[in-house]
Amino acid sequence: MSKQSIEECVRKSLEKFFRDLDGEPARNVLEMVVLTVEKPILEMAMEQALGNQSVAAEILGINRNTLRKKLHQHGLL
Numbered sequence: 001m002s003k004q005s006i007e008e009c010v011r012k013s014l015e016k017f018f019r020d021l022d023g024e025p026a027r028n029v030l031e032m033v034v035l036t037v038e039k040p041i042l043e044m045a046m047e048q049a050l051g052n053q054s055v056a057a058e059i060l061g062i063n064r065n066t067l068r069k070k071l072h073q074h075g076l077l
Contacts, residue, residue: 045059045067
């Protein structure tokens with residue numbers, strides 16, 4: 001899947017999200033999207049790294065301590 005395909009999936013999901021609001025005001029959309037996509041990204045990085053946090057952090061391009069914080073936030077540790 002290309003970057004453009006992922007962007008299109010997000011765009012379509014957001015279009016549906018806004019339609020489903022049916023006139024209700026949207027709030028904290030960026031935070032909602034980030035938290036929603038962050039967990040599976042973390043899970044996949046950890047899977048690809050065979051559970052090695054240092055390798056997963058490298059895959060993600062983040063510091064290992066940041067990875068640990070995010071894993072805790074999402075209940076993955």
